[in-house]
């Protein structure tokens with residue numbers, strides 16, 4: 182299989198992603214890449230402010246959803262195409278690369294004009310039409326693990342993208358559904374890091390924000406992910422988490438994110 186470690190004779194994939202601030206490389210042999218930003222793009226001021234703050238703290242990519250997969254049809258669904266324009270503006274102002282989720286094949290062309298990396302969310306991990314279509318375009322793909330997906334299912338979803346012609350896939354663990362949702366939204370499965378290393382050459386990202394559901398749990402899980410050898414981290418950051426239109430409880434403030442990046446540098450040196 183194309184995703185397998187043997188396919189590249191044991192060599193890890195290094196994905197080179199051009200951004201206005203320069204080429205960012207993600208892979209086993211590269212420095213850890215930080216992706217940060219709000220769950221949803223809410224307005225121009227908040228996305229541009231957040232971009233500038235997370236860039237100053239060392240992030241290479243700004244994340245933010247224009248199209249949001251929400252449990253309730255009455256919850257905020259994202260601003261759609263107008264949010265893509267705001268992401269383009271934040272990209273221009275900050276120079277950060279943009280990572281944003283595509284939910285519908287009909288939106289992909291427009292979204293890929295703005296996104297430097299196209300995200301497939303957990304709920305669409307096995308949306309095969311979407312996988313084939315992101316595989317047939319040239320932007321790198323961030324493939325989130327389905328909330329109840331086995332590693333085999335996740336890797337085979339990545340295989341769809343590679344088989345369709347796009348070798349640039351990053352695997353993102355974002356927590357799986359277990360029985361206790363009282364203290365954690367999901368169970369962040371950090372054991373996938375060494376397992377994926379042995380199975381695949383693809384780069385690994387860890388998302389402790391969706392993985393835990395609580396801002397207070399994010400720093401320790403981010404440190405643990407680095408200790409376990411992740412290639413990248415995705416952290417939700419919002420200028421005012423209590424007012425966020427989605428995922429406020431798990432979002433760090435820009436100040437907390439800045440502190441975290443400083444603490445993570447120490448962890449990186451210690452291992």
Ligand code: PEP
Nearest residue numbers: 220302303304325355391
């Ligand atoms: C997100 O990144 O905002 C998101 C919806 O994540 P997931 O697909 O992992 O739930």
Ligand code: MN
Nearest residue numbers: 220417427428
């Ligand atoms: Mn979110």
